[in-house]
Amino acid sequence: MGNPGIQFDESWLANVNINLPAVKRRAQQLSGRRTVKKEWQLAWLLRAVTCIDLTTLSGEDTTSNVQRLCHKASSPVRKDLLKAIDCDDLGLTCGAVCVYPNRVEDSKNYLKSISAQNIPIASVATGFPAGQTPLHTRLEEIKFAVEHGASEIDVVINRAHALTGNWRGVYDEVKEMKEACGNAHMKVILATGDLGCLTNVYKASVVSMLAGADFIKTSTGKEGVNAILPVAIVMIRAIRDYYQKTGIKVGFKPAGGIRSAKDALVWLSLMKEELGDDWTKPNLFRIGASALLLDIERQIFHNVTGKYAALHELAMA
Structure with a gap:
């Protein structure tokens, strides 16, 4: 299914007003509360595991460390621990593995070798993280990743267009990226730390969804400011507005700086309270992370x- 997108309509961007004090209060409320405890905490943590895009995006990535990542994604929690809580028959895996385009084929081959082809392979593309390459090059990178086995593509928007108010330009480029993705799901990274203000965050969210984003994602993880709650609240309410007007459900992915189990519980609480239970499952919610799984x-x-x-008692992600 996914989001087919709709025609660009500038009226969606008119009269956008963000109540910054209210957004900050909501964020403080979320981060300051006690999290769920005991068996309920375990259930929420296991749900969080299924929503992790287990990620390696390093210049020193090799076949071996990508294989290690894939193995961890296929068996994210020690089997004896799962057995102790009567969850060893869940078939628990991470939501996806996320790698550079050159490492997609390595991921595909290894997941096949361990009979874990059910785990999606997500690839960053479009000149990640800066997006400062010609459009035709960015589109070819998407096609390369899809041809080599990626079923999800994380693209980055043109921040220059966003910062100069050229929202039609953002729409047109994302729409072309959607076409290049073919049957692969497209996650659109807004790089919110580069957008300057929450009004731009809202507009970038809406324009990306109009152009066909299946998910909108906070960050590349490479900006100075990555996944933070005030930004997420604005993006999530844009998702709610889009759903109310079109009936189309778009997913959400925070990425960058989410490292603790407590953080994961806060993000799940946010999704449940703002959008409902459907958005606490991996088809509509992912967390881009590398260190989070170990803490969970x-x-x-x-x-x-x-x-x-x-x-030494836990296998590192």
Whole structure:
């Protein structure tokens, strides 16, 4: 299914007013509350695992560390821990693995070798993270990733267009990216830390959805400011507005700086309260992360054993 997009309509961008104090209050309310406890916390943490796009986006990525990532995504929590909480029959996996286009084929081959082809392969593309390459090059990068096995593509918008108010330009480029993705789901990275203000964040969210974004994503993880709650609230309410006007559900992906199990619970709470249960599942919610999974597994270990694991007791993500 996904989001087919609709025609560009500038009226969606008229009279956008963001109540910054109210957004900040809502963010503080979320981050300051107690999280769920005991068995409910375990259930929420396991749900969070299924929503992680387990990520490696490093210049030193090799076949071996991508294989390690894929193996961890296929078996994200120690089997004895899952058995101890009667969850060993869930078939638990991460939501996807996320890699550079050159590492897509490595991921595909390894997932096939361990019979884990059900795990989606997400690839960043379009001159990630800056997006400062010619459009035809960015489109070819999408096609390359799809041809080599990516079923999800994380693209970046043209921040120059956004910062100069050329929203039709943003729409046209994202629409071409959508066409290049073919059957692959498209996640549109807004790089909100580069957009200057929350009004631009809202407009970039709406324009990306009009152009066919299946997900909107906060950040590349490479900006000075990445996934923060005030920005997320604005993006999520844009998703709600789009759904109310079109009936189309668009997913949300925060990325960058989400490292603790407590953070994951806060993000899940936000999705449940603002958009509903459907947006707490991996088809509509993902967390882009590399270190988060280890802390979630440590919390599960603590729940089972009453102590925190030493690093050598858990396989690193």
